[in-house]
Each structure stands twice: as C-alpha cells, then as structure tokens.
Amino acid sequence: MSGRVQLQQDDRYRLLFEPMRIGPVTAPNRFYQVPHCTGMGYARPHTLAAMRGMKAEGGWGVVCTEYCSIHPNSDAGGFHFASLWDDDDIRAMGHTADSIHAHGAIAGLELWHGGSSAANLLSREPTLGVRSMPSHDGPIQSHPMDKADIRNLRKWHRDAALRAKAAGFDIIYVYPTHGYLLHEFLSRSLNGRSDEYGGNLENRVRLVRELIEETRDVVGGTCAVAVRMSANGHGKDHLDETEAHDMMEMLGQMPDLWDMVISDYEEEMATSRFGSEGGLEKYMSYVRSLTGKPVVTVGRFTSPDTMVSQIKNGITDFIGAARPSIADPFLPTKIREGRLEDIRECIGCNICYAQDNMSAPLRCTQNPTMGEEWRRGWHPEKVKKDGEGSVLVVGAGPAGLEAAHILGRRGFDVAVVDAQNHAGGRVTRESKLPGLAEWVRVRDYRMGQISALENVSLYLGSLMTARDIMDYGADQIILATGAKWRADGTGRWHSAPVKSFTHAAVYTPDDIMDGRLPRGRVVIFDDDHYYMAPVLAEALVKAGAKITYVCTAASVCSWGENTQEQFSSQARLIELGVELVLSKAVAEFDGEKVRACCIYTDHETEIAADALVLVTSREPNNGLYRDLLNLGCDETRVSTIGDCHQPSIIAAAIYAGHRVARELGNADPAPVLRERVVPARQTKTA
Ligand SMILES: Cc1cc2nc3c(=O)[nH]c(=O)nc-3n(C[C@H](O)[C@H](O)[C@H](O)COP(=O)(O)O)c2cc1C
Numbered sequence: 001m002s003g004r005v006q007l008q009q010d011d012r013y014r015l016l017f018e019p020m021r022i023g024p025v026t027a028p029n030r031f032y033q034v035p036h037c038t039g040m041g042y043a044r045p046h047t048l049a050a051m052r053g054m055k056a057e058g059g060w061g062v063v064c065t066e067y068c069s070i071h072p073n074s075d076a077g078g079f080h081f082a083s084l085w086d087d088d089d090i091r092a093m094g095h096t097a098d099s100i101h102a103h104g105a106i107a108g109l110e111l112w113h114g115g116s117s118a119a120n121l122l123s124r125e126p127t128l129g130v131r132s133m134p135s136h137d138g139p140i141q142s143h144p145m146d147k148a149d150i151r152n153l154r155k156w157h158r159d160a161a162l163r164a165k166a167a168g169f170d171i172i173y174v175y176p177t178h179g180y181l182l183h184e185f186l187s188r189s190l191n192g193r194s195d196e197y198g199g200n201l202e203n204r205v206r207l208v209r210e211l212i213e214e215t216r217d218v219v220g221g222t223c224a225v226a227v228r229m230s231a232n233g234h235g236k237d238h239l240d241e242t243e244a245h246d247m248m249e250m251l252g253q254m255p256d257l258w259d260m261v262i263s264d265y266e267e268e269m270a271t272s273r274f275g276s277e278g279g280l281e282k283y284m285s286y287v288r289s290l291t292g293k294p295v296v297t298v299g300r301f302t303s304p305d306t307m308v309s310q311i312k313n314g315i316t317d318f319i320g321a322a323r324p325s326i327a328d329p330f331l332p333t334k335i336r337e338g339r340l341e342d343i344r345e346c347i348g349c350n351i352c353y354a355q356d357n358m359s360a361p362l363r364c365t366q367n368p369t370m371g372e373e374w375r376r377g378w379h380p381e382k383v384k385k386d387g388e389g390s391v392l393v394v395g396a397g398p399a400g401l402e403a404a405h406i407l408g409r410r411g412f413d414v415a416v417v418d419a420q421n422h423a424g425g426r427v428t429r430e431s432k433l434p435g436l437a438e439w440v441r442v443r444d445y446r447m448g449q450i451s452a453l454e455n456v457s458l459y460l461g462s463l464m465t466a467r468d469i470m471d472y473g474a475d476q477i478i479l480a481t482g483a484k485w486r487a488d489g490t491g492r493w494h495s496a497p498v499k500s501f502t503h504a505a506v507y508t509p510d511d512i513m514d515g516r517l518p519r520g521r522v523v524i525f526d527d528d529h530y531y532m533a534p535v536l537a538e539a540l541v542k543a544g545a546k547i548t549y550v551c552t553a554a555s556v557c558s559w560g561e562n563t564q565e566q567f568s569s570q571a572r573l574i575e576l577g578v579e580l581v582l583s584k585a586v587a588e589f590d591g592e593k594v595r596a597c598c599i600y601t602d603h604e605t606e607i608a609a610d611a612l613v614l615v616t617s618r619e620p621n622n623g624l625y626r627d628l629l630n631l632g633c634d635e636t637r638v639s640t641i642g643d644c645h646q647p648s649i650i651a652a653a654i655y656a657g658h659r660v661a662r663e664l665g666n667a668d669p670a671p672v673l674r675e676r677v678v679p680a681r682q683t684k685t686a
Pocket residue numbers: 034035036037038066067110178228261268269298299300301320321322323324352353356
C-alpha cells in the first residue's frame with residue numbers, strides 16, 4: 001500500500017475476525033456486507049460481479065446482492081435490479097457468487113417481491129398487493145391477491161430460492177420489510193383481509209412464516225435462510241414496536257440469521273447531517289434476547305472500536321455495512337493488518353444511493369474506483385508504479401489531493417500548491433457548516449496517504465501566477481483550482497446576471513464560509529436544489545438571523561430525494577422556524593425587500609429583507625488555464641480537473657483527480673468496457 005510497515009493483527013480487534021456459523025454455512029469473519037443496490041443488477045453482470053468480488057477480496061466475510069426479483073410479476077422498471085427469473089439469470093448471478101467465493105467469502109442473495117410498490121414497467125404484468133394500492137411509479141394500482149395468487153407467490157419464491165442455490169449462493173433471504181409485498185401483509189392498516197392471512201398478528205405473519213419454512217425446505221441443509229426485518233416495526237398504523245417484538249418472539253428461532261434494519265429508510269441510511277455511526281443501536285438492542293440465532297445490524301460502522309463494542313455489548317453478532325463497504329472495500333483487511341490510518345471512511349453523503357436512485361451504476365465520493373472495477377479495471381488499493389517525470393498540481397482541494405495521491409503512488413515527482421493556508425479546498429470550508437463535519441474525511445484520508453509518500457510535497461499559502469507555474473518547469477501541470485459561487489444570480493432560473501443583485505447586501509455561500517455573515521431579515525434564494533441553501537439557512541438561524549427560504553423547486557433540497565435527505569432537510573427548516581416560499585424565484589432586491597415571482601404565473605410577492613443570499617450556481621476558476629495558454633504553454637502539458645473544469649459534486653472532483661492521475665502519460669488508456677447486447681448480424685448469402 002503506502003509503503004508503511006504492516007502491523008500485526010491488533011488483539012483488540014481479534015473478535016471481528018472470528019469465523020461465525022450461520023446455519024449450515026460458516027462466514028470467515030464478522031464483516032457482513034448487507035444487501036445494497038448497485039444500478040448494475042440484471043443489466044450489468046460483469047460490472048456487478050467484479051464489484052462484489054472486490055468486497056470479498058477486501059475481507060468482507062459475507063457479501064450480499066441487492067434485492068433480487070423472484071419473478072416478472074415484480075420488476076423495478078428502469079432501475080437495474082437483480083433478477084432470478086430463469087436459467088440465464090442463474091448464469092448471470094452465478095458469476096457474482098463465483099467472484100465472491102474466489103476470495104473465500106460467502107454469498108448472500110435477497111429474494112424480493114415489490115408488491116404494490118412495483119409498477120412492472122418492464123414486464124407489464126399486473127402487480128400484486130395485499131389489497132389494491134397505488135404504486136410509487138405512477139397512477140397504477142396493484143391487483144388484490146386472492147388465494148391462488150398467494151399460492152403462485154409461494155411457488156415463485158420457492159423456485160427463485162432453488163435458482164439462488166443453483167447459482168451458488170450460501171445465504172438466501174426472505175425480505176418482509178422496506179415497504180414491499182410482505183411488509184403489506186404485516187401491516188394492520190393495509191391488510192384488511194378476512195381470511196387466515198389477515199386480522200391478528202399471527203395471521204398477518206403467516207405468509208412470512210410460510211416463506212421461511214418453504215425456503216428452508218428447498219435450500220436448507222445447504223444454504224442458510226436469513227430474514228431482513230425492521231427492529232422497530234413499520235410505524236404505528238402498520239406494525240408497531242410491540243408487534244415487531246411479538247413477531248420476533250414468534251419467528252425468532254426459524255431463520256438461521258436475522259438481518260435487522262429500522263422502519264424509516266431515511267433514518268436507516270441517514271446522511272451524516274442527520275445520523276451518526278451506531279445511531280440505530282437504540283432500536284436494535286433487544287433483538288438478540290429474542291432469538292438464539294446470529295444477528296446483523298447496520299449503522300454506518302467505520303470505527304473498529306465501535307464495531308467491537310457493538311459485539312461485546314450484545315447488540316449484534318455481525319457488523320453489517322452497506323456504505324462503509326462501498327467507501328472502502330478493504331476496510332476489514334486494513335483493520336486486520338492494523339492499518340487504521342489507511343481506512344477510507346464513508347462520509348455519509350449518500351451519493352452512492354443517489355446514483356442507484358437515478359438508475360446509474362454505483363459511485364462513491366470517497367472511493368472513485370467504485371463501479372469501475374470491471375469497466376476501467378481499477379482496483380481501490382493497487383496502482384501501477386510506472387510514473388516518470390514531474391507534475392505540478394495547483395490546488396489542494398478534493399481533485400488536487402486525489403490526483404497528487406495517485407500520481408505519487410505511480411512514482412511521479414509531485415508538488416501540490418495551494419494559495420490557501422489549508423488543504424482540502426471546498427471540503428475543509430464546507431465541513432464547518434452545520435452537519436457536514438464528516439466531509440473533512442475526504443481531505444484527511446488523502447492527506448494521510450500523501451504524507452507517507454516521499455515523492456509528494458505540499459506547499460500551502462503559495463499563490464502561483466501563470467508565469468510562476470511556467471518558471472517552475474514541471475513536465476506536466478494539473479490545475480485543480482475549484483469554483484466560486486456566483487454573486488449575480490445566474491443559474492437555472494436566471495440565464496443572465498440580475499442587475500439589482502449588485503447591492504452590497506447580497507451574499508454568496510463563499511462569503512458566509514469566509515465568515516462574512518448577513519444579519520437581520522435574510523432571504524436565501526435557492527436555485528441549486530441540494531444541500532447548500534438548507535445548510536446555510538441552518539447556520540444563519542443559529543447566528544441569529546430571521547430566514548425566508550425562497551426556492552424555484554417545489555420542496556427544500558429537492559435533489560436530496562436521491563440522497564434520502566429531502567424529507568429531513570425540509571423538516572429541519574420547518575422546525576427551525578424558517579419561512580418557506582416554494583416554486584418562486586427572487587427577481588429583484590433593493591436592500592429592503594425582495595420581489596419574488598411565481599415560476600408558473602406572473603404573480604409577484606414582496607418579502608422584507610435586509611440581505612439576500614444567492615445559492616444559484618458556480619463559476620469555474622479557470623483563469624490560470626487561459627493565462628498559461630496565453631503564455632504559450634502547450635495544451636498537452638496542462639489539464640484542468642474537478643470544479644475548475646466542471647463544477648459538480650465532490651464525488652465528481654475526486655473521480656476526475658483519480659482518472660487524470662491513472663491516465664497521465666498513458667497515450668492509449670484502456671478502453672472503457674460496456675455491457676450491452678449486440679445482436680449477430682444477419683448477412684444474406686448470394
Ligand atoms: C446504495 C444503497 C442501496 C441499497 N439497497 C438496498 C437493497 O437493495 N435492499 C436492502 O434491503 N437494503 C438496501 N439498502 C440499505 C442498506 O442495506 C442498509 O440497511 C443501510 O444503508 C444502512 O446501512 P449502512 O449505514 O451500513 O449503509 C441500500 C443502501 C444503499 C446505501
């Protein structure tokens with residue numbers, strides 16, 4: 001890795017590496033990658049297998065799939081979900097099981113029927129539900145299941161379990177939570193049936209019990225049967241906490257393992273703004289007392305001390321992780337080898353989930369190789385040492401630090417300079433805003449890695465002009481100089497600067513991060529639709545300002561629907577007493593009031609305001625690039641990366657830094673592989 005001496009396994013963490021029995025199978029250790037979607041699924045089997053295999057190589061003892069549809073009667077439309085519908089799927093999923101086994105881990109598969117939530121946009125099969133309910137994906141309702149439908153479902157589940165076994169999986173899930181079909185059956189309010197599947201808890205649990213029994217019947221002895229369930233039920237109208245406990249008592253001994261989550265998905269995978277490591281413990285602590293079977297819990301675990309205490313305190317047997325395994329597939333290995341400083345800790349931004357939510361292959365802010373294992377052949381820990389010559393990286397923000405780190409590992413002689421007295425660029429600045437403290441891990445991981453590389457030097461507080469850069473004489477120049485927030489209102493809504501925004505009481509996020517705070521009645525104009533404006537509102541309320549939040553979207557942090565933080569963001573502002581003015585744009589400001597326009601009509605509103613904060617868009621800091629070209633610098637010698645090339649999310653900056661560093665000097669980088677079906681050409685013979 002970084003050339004540091006490898007330490008012996010730390011006795012404090014030995015417990016984490018004990019083999020653990022799960023019914024008929026044995027996990028090599030307690031590191032359990034719980035089911036998580038990938039945006040790969042049935043459509044990208046090579047990408048999926050390589051990614052899961054990487055987790056196994058990195059030491060995860062159990063590696064699970066994403067939710068896996070049991071039958072065309074349940075599809076997730078445009079999302080690339082996994083499926084086990086037929087023999088082709090056995091081959092495709094078998095590829096994933098094989099790549100997990102190749103590294104000594106065992107493979108789990110989460111069988112799934114989406115119930116009313118699935119609109120079946122691909123298969124066009126009528127969706128099934130415990131009663132007729134609207135789907136998430138449009139004006140489509142499910143068909144209420146009769147006894148024949150229940151019999152069919154049980155057969156589909158059995159057949160899919162057999163296919164999972166044939167594909168080589170070791171742990172097969174029954175999945176009665178997260179709002180899907182079995183959750184509907186458990187729900188007091190949704191399940192209005194008068195037969196043996198409705199009414200009291202015992203009846204509502206019947207289908208889950210049958211599926212556990214039948215899965216055991218067909219795969220038991222060879223495969224373990226796991227149940228993924230919510231520890232605190234599904235809310236008071238569906239399955240309250242007492243009923244969840246009763247259900248655990250009823251079924252406690254039946255599966256070989258309990259994988260526990262909680263009722264609120266946004267809390268279960270809370271961003272670091274809204275939840276911290278181990279934050280779900282309060283819900284989970286009773287579970288082990290109701291079952292003699294091994295328990296897995298989650299909680300964005302990245303600290304080995306927390307992991308050990310979870311086990312020692314009797315909360316869990318396995319350390320379940322989705323995001324920590326995405327951010328660092330080698331987390332278990334690093335703990336085993338005592339290389340804690342090499343752990344790339346998840347920052348809780350949920351960009352991984354956003355990708356999947358937008359039907360794109362998984363990506364991660366901290367781990368730029370995520371999803372690129374097969375496509376580009378990138379390994380999260382291995383970099384070819386083939387670099388020769390010198391590189392000057394201007395800018396020590398996320399892109400610059402990542403580039404310097406990988407270039408250093410490749411063997412280039414690297415100098416990183418930054419005009420600021422601190423490294424980290426935007427992550428250092430933004431991490432001081434409310435709830436974003438963990439983002440500084442982006443900087444700290446890279447600084448830690450760079451500090452161990454003798455061929456990388458860092459110079460802070462060094463403002464360089466284009467002439468200075470030319471005089472420095474590095475073989476290659478990489479500009480990673482970031483972007484600044486626009487102060488003229490240009491963005492999605494205003495395509496050109498707004499005249500009245502030149503007023504002295506107009507502020508940008510950069511002003512606020514620099515400590516220049518607006519006072520009194522402050523209007524924040526959010527045309528960005530992500531975290532920045534709500535976070536600033538929170539900061540300014542804490543500083544004593546009275547905030548009105550005006551947004552061109554219909555909700556606070558609307559892009560946060562992808563990162564599972566929209567709801568919490570809006571709730572937070574309401575709780576803080578921020579006045580919300582939605583679907584409106586600020587058109588004018590005169591130092592005393594803003595004029596806001598409805599985005600649908602010509603209706604105008606006046607809002608009293610002493611100051612206006614504009615969160616609209618950013619301007620790339622690319623002046624140095626132009627200056628260098630004007631001085632005659634060869635275009636092939638200089639590149640721009642990250643926000644100074646294209647303002648975007650932090651994940652994009654890290655990726656750009658990683659990519660430029662992998663590709664520098666490779667005239668012909670490996671082609672990017674694509675998974676697609678190319679039909680054989682039907683050529684006519686004469
Ligand atoms: C990208 C992503 C996709 C997920 N997909 C699934 C899924 O397919 N099935 C499931 O049961 N849970 C899914 N989850 C929830 C995780 O399994 C897990 O319970 C949650 O992320 C909390 O664990 P963590 O803090 O270790 O990330 C997903 C989570 C993430 C981040």
